[in-house]
Amino acid sequence: MSAEAAISIPPMTAPSRLLMSGNxxxxxxVWEAGVRVAAAYPGTPSTEILECVAAYPAIYxxxxxxxxVSLEVAFGAxxxxxxxxxxxxxxxxxxxxxxxxxxxxxxxxxxxxIAIADDVGLSSSQNEQDSRYWGRFAHVPLLExxxxxxxxxxxxxxxxxxxxxxxxxxxxxxxxxxxxxGLVSIGERNERPVAGFTKDVSRWVMVPSAAGRRLPxxxxxxxxxxxxxxxSDLNVVELGSDRRIGFVTSGPAYMHVRESFPDAPVFKxxxxxxxxxxxxxxxxxxxxxxxxVEEVEPLIETELKAQGFNVTGKDILxxxxxLSPQVLKPAIAHLLGEALxxxxxxxxxxxxxxxxxxxxxxxxxxxxxxxxxxxxxxISGDIGCYTLGFGQPWNALDACISMGASMGMALGLxxxxxxxxxxxxxxxxxxxxxxLHMGMQGLLDIVYNRGxxxxxxxxxxxxxxxxxxxxxxxxxxxxxxEAPRVDFANLVKALGVREERVHVVNAYELPxxxxxxxxxxxxxxxxxxxxxxxxxxxxxxxxxxPYTVIEDKCTGCGNCIDVGCPAIHVTRRDRVTKAxxxxxxxxxxxxxxxxxxxxxxxxxxxAPDAIVHVDTLAMPIKVVRKSAELTPxx
Amino acid sequence: MSESGKFDTxxxxxxxxxxxxxxxxxxxxAEAAIALGHDVKKTEVAGMAQRGGVVxxxxxxxxxxxxxxxxxxxxxxxxxxxxxxxxxxxxMLRPEGLVLMNTGRLVPPIVExxxxxxxxxxxxxxxxxxxxxxxxxxxxxxxxxxxxxxxxTVMLGAISDHLPFPAEVLERCILKRFxxxxxxxxxxxxxxxxxxxxxxxxxxxxxxxxxx
Numbered sequence: 001m002s003a004e005a006a007i008s009i010p011p012m013t014a015p016s017r018l019l020m021s022g023n024x025x026x027x028x029x030v031w032e033a034g035v036r037v038a039a040a041y042p043g044t045p046s047t048e049i050l051e052c053v054a055a056y057p058a059i060y061x062x063x064x065x066x067x068x069v070s071l072e073v074a075f076g077a078x079x080x081x082x083x084x085x086x087x088x089x090x091x092x093x094x095x096x097x098x099x100x101x102x103x104x105x106x107x108x109x110x111x112x113x114i115a116i117a118d119d120v121g122l123s124s125s126q127n128e129q130d131s132r133y134w135g136r137f138a139h140v141p142l143l144e145x146x147x148x149x150x151x152x153x154x155x156x157x158x159x160x161x162x163x164x165x166x167x168x169x170x171x172x173x174x175x176x177x178x179x180x181x182g183l184v185s186i187g188e189r190n191e192r193p194v195a196g197f198t199k200d201v202s203r204w205v206m207v208p209s210a211a212g213r214r215l216p217x218x219x220x221x222x223x224x225x226x227x228x229x230x231x232s233d234l235n236v237v238e239l240g241s242d243r244r245i246g247f248v249t250s251g252p253a254y255m256h257v258r259e260s261f262p263d264a265p266v267f268k269x270x271x272x273x274x275x276x277x278x279x280x281x282x283x284x285x286x287x288x289x290x291x292x293v294e295e296v297e298p299l300i301e302t303e304l305k306a307q308g309f310n311v312t313g314k315d316i317l318x319x320x321x322x323l324s325p326q327v328l329k330p331a332i333a334h335l336l337g338e339a340l341x342x343x344x345x346x347x348x349x350x351x352x353x354x355x356x357x358x359x360x361x362x363x364x365x366x367x368x369x370x371x372x373x374x375x376x377x378x379i380s381g382d383i384g385c386y387t388l389g390f391g392q393p394w395n396a397l398d399a400c401i402s403m404g405a406s407m408g409m410a411l412g413l414x415x416x417x418x419x420x421x422x423x424x425x426x427x428x429x430x431x432x433x434x435x436l437h438m439g440m441q442g443l444l445d446i447v448y449n450r451g452x453x454x455x456x457x458x459x460x461x462x463x464x465x466x467x468x469x470x471x472x473x474x475x476x477x478x479x480x481x482e483a484p485r486v487d488f489a490n491l492v493k494a495l496g497v498r499e500e501r502v503h504v505v506n507a508y509e510l511p512x513x514x515x516x517x518x519x520x521x522x523x524x525x526x527x528x529x530x531x532x533x534x535x536x537x538x539x540x541x542x543x544x545x546p547y548t549v550i551e552d553k554c555t556g557c558g559n560c561i562d563v564g565c566p567a568i569h570v571t572r573r574d575r576v577t578k579a580x581x582x583x584x585x586x587x588x589x590x591x592x593x594x595x596x597x598x599x600x601x602x603x604x605x606x607a608p609d610a611i612v613h614v615d616t617l618a619m620p621i622k623v624v625r626k627s628a629e630l631t632p633x634x
Numbered sequence: 635m636s637e638s639g640k641f642d643t644x645x646x647x648x649x650x651x652x653x654x655x656x657x658x659x660x661x662x663x664a665e666a667a668i669a670l671g672h673d674v675k676k677t678e679v680a681g682m683a684q685r686g687g688v689v690x691x692x693x694x695x696x697x698x699x700x701x702x703x704x705x706x707x708x709x710x711x712x713x714x715x716x717x718x719x720x721x722x723x724x725x726m727l728r729p730e731g732l733v734l735m736n737t738g739r740l741v742p743p744i745v746e747x748x749x750x751x752x753x754x755x756x757x758x759x760x761x762x763x764x765x766x767x768x769x770x771x772x773x774x775x776x777x778x779x780x781x782x783x784x785x786x787t788v789m790l791g792a793i794s795d796h797l798p799f800p801a802e803v804l805e806r807c808i809l810k811r812f813x814x815x816x817x818x819x820x821x822x823x824x825x826x827x828x829x830x831x832x833x834x835x836x837x838x839x840x841x842x843x844x845x846x
Contacts, residue, residue, distance in 0.1 A: 017668075019661075019664055019665065019668060019674065019676070121679075123679065147675075147702075176677065176702065176703075179677065179678055180675060180676065180677040180702045181661070181664065181674075181675065181676040181677070182673075182674065182675045182676075182699075182702070183668065183673060183674060252702075255700045255701045255702065256700075256701045256703075258700045258701075259700040259701035260701075322703075324701065324703050324705070325701055325703070325705050326705050326706055345706075345707050345725075345729075346706075346707055346724060346725045346726070346727050346728070346729055346731075346765070347725060347763070348724070348725040349721050349722070349724055349725070349759065349760070349763065351718050351719075351721050351722040351753060352718065352742075352744065352745055352750035352751065352752065353744065353750070354651065354686070354687055354688045354718075354719075354722075354742050354744070355687060355742075355744065356652070356685030356686060356687035357685055357686040357687075357742060357743055357744075358685065359685065359686075385685070388685065392743070392744055392747055392749060393743070393747050561743070561746055561747060564743055565743075566686055566742065566743055568743075568746065569741055569746055570741075570746045570748075573748070585748070587746075587748065589746075594782060
């Protein structure tokens with residue numbers, strides 16, 4: 001998503017303080033820590049971490065096919081004695097957790113740090129979950145930086161901790177760490193010897209008997225980590241002058257607390273799991289009452305209550321979203337029975353919403369325009385730019401929950417259909433990278449269980465939503481170097497889709513797409529329609545000559561607006577009464593030629609042929625024909 | 635400048651839509667503040683910014699900055715890259731704060747579809763609500779200079795006389811970005827910066843004259 005944020009790599013010998021995002025700071029520290037292997041799957045807000053790490057030649061970096069594989073790669077390197085790193089967004093750990101939950105038993109040889117970026121405030125995610133649970137669930141330590149400097153410093157500390165306790169360490173970030181820029185003092189790379197892999201089946205082969213012997217070691221490690229938390233520099237007590245309320249807080253919430261209550265005592269947890277109960281008890285004794293400020297679930301609060309602490313938290317603070325000063329100040333004033341200092345307010349002014357849209361000439365535009373023409377269909381969607389197809393003007397996506405889920409949901413919609421819906425068509429829409437991430441298995445399930453689903457595989461050769469990252473479908477690696485490229489048609493055939501049911505269609509050839517969709521949805525067996533035009537944000541995309549509208553020829557039908565292209569603008573509206581007596585709304589349009597890249601999608605629905613190439617207008621008006629040469633990227 | 639926590643912090647909110655260069659402009663403002671020895675934090679509420687959605691970038695600088703977010707009602711300056719977006723974020727401004735805004739419009743598909751209306755006159759509506767507004771057509775200025783992408787340099791020129799440091803510091807930070815590229819880019823940006831500065835000054839005079 002945040003591809004607009006430039007990836008800036010600081011010089012190898014750096015000046016004292018640099019303006020860095022939390023993601024850049026983590027990447028720098030990964031390099032400084034002597035890490036040799038780093039892996040990730042892109043996901044907002046974590047994406048830039050690996051993009052920045054990849055710029056350091058000393059580190060092997062990869063885009064993995066999904067987060068579970070990325071963690072397994074990092075773990076393998078850690079078994080081999082290398083320091084290794086992996087980064088993911090919060091929902092990525094749901095996928096990776098199967099590996100995490102057992103590597104906590106084996107532990108690691110080389111240091112392994114896992115950065116998990118929670119999207120507190122839901123800037124670009126399907127849910128808002130609290131990754132601090134994973135520390136507790138997997139019995140691994142968890143660090144929470146509060147700004148870019150700490151993102152850097154805590155990453156280094158996490159590697160130290162990981163090697164001292166032979167345990168994977170979670171570095172918990174949030175959007176407000178990843179994407180905030182602040183000044184950071186950085187250091188140099190510290191190369192480390194690599195011990196090499198030591199064969200030890202009792203440790204690395206987790207069969208029940210071996211795992212059973214590792215369990216007590218894991219709990220003993222947690223006991224030692226709790227003792228470490230009591231003395232760790234990562235946990236800081238700041239005794240203030242106003243002792244009415246003491247705050248226990250972690251991560252970016254600390255900055256909001258400090259900003260809002262400059263004189264209050266604060267226990268800032270950097271190593272926030274396991275909790276240092278004895279230190280917290282001493283802190284509590286110095287305050288009249290204790291308030292826990294944590295984003296987002298009441299984890300610290302619940303554990304403190306279980307220990308008999310008298311604390312307040314989520315009974316006065318929200319259970320979701322950021323705990324910024326405008327949330328904290330009124331809640332605490334109310335708790336203290338004080339009136340909030342009256343602030344002059346500037347009233348909000350109502351303005352239309354501006355939801356994200358698909359890009360000008362995006363190949364998905366034509367797909368959704370076509371899907372919007374289908375009747376009696378349920379469309380099972382997935383995670384990516386094409387999720388936007390649920391919105392106006394297409395209204396052509398009916399469900400979306402998690403990576404790859406379009407496949408299984410579609411099969412379930414097919415098998416669970418009501419008698420009244422027996423003729424309903426089930427279509428699944430999934431992007432190339434999402435398909436490779438977690439969709440392939442779902443398609444295999446559809447085939448194996450003889451589902452009646454038409455799959456639209458939108459191959460745009462990029463992870464579009466996060467800024468056009470490469471993947472096994474793009475034919476390039478994380479450095480942009482040529483890499484083996486998946487052949488989607490052969491892949492889906494290998495999964496068992498019959499050859500006659502596999503079609504590769506140009507996403508800009510709407511009549512062919514519509515015809516293929518109509519035919520395949522009638523046939524009661526699995527089909528896959530692969531669309532094959534590149535994302536307009538990547539270098540594979542080549543812009544063509546822009547179009548414009550001949551003003552006199554535009555009849556105001558508004559059909560072109562239904563494509564949903566952001567380069568089409570209404571110049572005036574009108575309402576006329578037809579001979580039949582029916583009232584019709586007209587919208588006359590122009591094309592923002594500076595933005596138009598000539599995909600030609602809007603030509604297809606334009607009945608009066610009012611849309612022409614910009615340069616044809618400068619010439620004597622000729623008949624302009626719609627033709628195949630208008631297709632970009634081919 | 636506004637009181638925030640214990641420290642004297644300047645709050646600048648830069649708003650627009652995805653792809654306009656809002657985040658880059660804020661980054662350059664941050665660099666200028668750093669050059670003068672300030673502590674700086676910059677943060678975005680970008681959402682799915684690249685897809686033409688709403689972008690608001692918070693910049694806070696001063697001796698020591700804690701929370702990266704500007705609290706509603708405490709922005710000193712609101713720099714609006716798009717007319718309706720300036721209106722959307724007006725509540726972030728402190729009552730006596732200043733709006734510097736592009737009157738250029740970016741109309742989203744949701745409005746073109748007839749589902750919502752674009753405000754008739756964002757500048758007049760904000761003024762009627764008592765907000766101090768300097769408005770100018772930065773998109774037009776950039777186009778006249780030959781490239782719509784110069785819009786963010788025009789906007790930075792416009793804010794340059796409303797910062798707690800000299801305009802030249804900001805100008806140097808912009809031109810430094812292009813120094814390694816073509817010389818003509820440096821010159822174009824210099825002109826865009828000057829044009830933005832002049833536009834804001836003219837807008838200030840126009841507002842003062844209207845208030846008489």
